[in-house]
Amino acid sequence: SQTIHQWPATLVQPVGSPLSLECTVEGTSNPNLYWYRQAAGRGLQLLFYSVGIGQISSEVPQNLSASRPQDRQFILSSKKLLLSDSGFYLCAWRQRQGGTEAFFGQGTRLTVV
Amino acid sequence: GIQVEQSPPDLILQEGANSTLRCNFSDSVNNLQWFHQNPWGQLINLFYIPSGTKQNGRLSATTVATERYSLLYISSSQTTDSGVYFCAVPVRGSARQLTFGSGTQLTVLP
Numbered sequence: 001s002q003t004i005h006q007w008p009a010t011l012v013q014p015v016g017s018p019l020s021l022e023c024t025v026e027g028t029s030n031p032n033l034y035w036y037r038q039a040a041g042r043g044l045q046l047l048f049y050s051v052g053i054g055q056i057s058s059e060v061p062q063n064l065s066a067s068r069p070q071d072r073q074f075i076l077s078s079k080k081l082l083l084s085d086s087g088f089y090l091c092a093w094r095q096r097q098g099g100t101e102a103f104f105g106q107g108t109r110l111t112v113v
Numbered sequence: 114g115i116q117v118e119q120s121p122p123d124l125i126l127q128e129g130a131n132s133t134l135r136c137n138f139s140d141s142v143n144n145l146q147w148f149h150q151n152p153w154g155q156l157i158n159l160f161y162i163p164s165g166t167k168q169n170g171r172l173s174a175t176t177v178a179t180e181r182y183s184l185l186y187i188s189s190s191q192t193t194d195s196g197v198y199f200c201a202v203p204v205r206g207s208a209r210q211l212t213f214g215s216g217t218q219l220t221v222l223p
Contacts, residue, residue, distance in 0.1 A: 032208055038154075042197060044213040051208050059210075088154050094209065101146055101161035102201075102211055107154045 002027035006091045006105030013112055019064075019078040021108050023091030026072065031093040033074040034102070035066055038088040050074060051096065086112045115140045117202055119214035126190050126221050134185040134217045136200035143203070145176050146211070147185050150197040159185070159198075190221045 006023045013019060025031050035047045046059045048066035056066050063082050067075045074091060088109050094102040116139040126132055136145070144163040148156045160167050160174040162183065167174050171190075176183040187194055197216040203209040 032210075034208075034210055042216045042218070044199070044201075046210050046212075049208045049210045057208065090154075090156065092211075096207075101144070101158060102203075103158060104148075104156040107156075109154065 002093075002103070004091065004093055004103055004105045006108060008108060009106065010109045011111070013081050013110065015083055015112055016080045019076070019081050019085070019110070021076040021089055021091075021110075023074045023076075023105055024072055025093045028093070028095065029071060030096050031072065032096050033068065034092040034094075035074065035076050036090045036092065036104075038090065038107075040087070044090070048076070081112045083112050086110055114204060115142070115202060115212050117200060117212055117214040119198075119200060119217050121217060122215065123218045124220070126219070128190060128192060128221055128223050130190050130221075131186070131188045132190060132219070134187070134198050134219075136183045136185070136214055138181050138183075138200075138202050141181070142178065145183050146201050147174055147183070148199045148201065149194075150199065150216070152196060156199070187219075190219075192221045192223050195219055195221045 003026045034049045036044045038044050050068045064078050090107045091105040092102050118137045120135045147159040162174045162176045164176050164178045171188045173186045197218050199216045201211040201213045
């Protein structure tokens with residue numbers, strides 16, 4: 001069966017420090033991968049998605065970047081964190097072919113201080 | 114892009130009560146998902162329901178794609194049902210990324 005792992009679960013970082021969040025999927029190949037952010041409140045905003053190795057699309061301009069160095073690995077990064085980067089970050093995957101459902105990781109709660 | 118609206122935004126129930134959550138979307142879709150976000154933030158898949166009705170225990174969902182809405186029914190609610198319920202639909206294209214509604218915050222009181 002397929003599983004998705006995301007770490008760390010929580011992170012407190014000072015303003016100006018770098019960031020690296022990692023997400024890996026097991027039990028499938030060629031997945032579509034996604035990074036979402038949930039700010040205080042409710043809505044989930046799509047940040048990045050990837051349909052293949054090295055292929056990254058950004059939905060909104062921001063201080064973050066994403067990379068996909070391997071088929072089942074998706075990394076969210078920043079060179080210098082801002083206070084506004086605080087939030088709950090969720091990684092997700094779905095099979096590339098067919099209208100299949102998406103599955104989410106457990107999330108990373110990032111607090112920038 | 115497609116718009117997804119959920120109602121009500123907040124709902125408070127006594128344990129044992131039934132409820133209906135609604136999700137409206139602005140364009141035709143070929144699938145729809147319902148999620149429950151638990152107190153730890155994890156998104157739990159409830160239903161993948163492009164059309165028709167599905168049931169899983171005390172929960173059921175109905176999607177009427179031609180009228181662009183979906184309903185989530187919770188019967189005999191329990192305190193563990195508390196949390197935020199989201200519906201989400203995919204954007205057309207190869208990535209099929211999900212667009213989420215703003216969610217319904219459900220609180221079930223003992």
